[in-house]
Amino acid sequence: MLNDQVAIITGASRGIGKEIAKQLASKGVRLAILGSSEDIFKTKDEIEKEGSGNILAFRSDVAKENEVDHVVEATKNAYGRVDILINNAGIGMFKKVEDVTVEEWKNTFEINVQGVFLCVKAVLPIMKKQQFGTIITVSSDVARYTIADKGTLYTSTKYAVQGFMGSLLQEVRKDGIRVGTINPGMVDTYFADTKQGEEKKADWLKVGDIAEAVVYMASAPKHMQIDELHLHPLIQNYPRP
């Protein structure tokens, strides 16, 4: 099912996105990856050394329409189609509400929400023409419940993503496009200026857990739509919605 499909993955420089890229590449998916730092080219080199063939890598900002459009156009020109979009790029910003600046508010919304919108907007004409596509967004468990203390900004962005993805599904399913959201709890990555592999994260979800969920969703049979997956480490106590 996945072999030879073409996927664009955002935020693949490190963390969850990098592992999604590795797992999809190992299944024969032809990849275009993007990230806003030079590290995106390290991911490209690593995957190519693992023998999964050449991949396209772009140093691009998901918040910028011209950069996103360029990535999608270049991918379509290189591979002739776009089957899968993985919206994964995102940042964490956790401050008490009075301490959040307007600049931080705008920047976080531009990356976490506008980035999803821009990538979807750019791939839809291609997927509609194909009458086939799978759009998966790595959102967060805080899209389903609010967190106390310092959570207003980040939580707001993920609630917005939840609404966007839900409406999007209803808008595009008649065009053969599946739309799914993965809402993880605590994952061991570099998120919010932390380090992957820190001792305190030993029992958290691993990047591979999320990547496997993405592979499951993307490889579902064509007639099957998986709306949402919620994943948590067993040790995480969270309010059930």
Ligand code: NAP
């Ligand atoms: P991470 O290790 O910090 O990785 C974030 C990725 O996003 C990096 O590859 C980063 O690459 C990229 N990125 C950031 N800003 C970007 C921009 N403007 N344009 C393009 N790429 C950008 O964090 P992560 O945990 O893997 O996060 C991935 C997703 O999972 C996020 O949407 C996050 O909200 C979500 N999530 C994480 C957790 C968790 O506990 N870790 C839990 C729930 C949900 P560059 O630095 O190269 O830009």
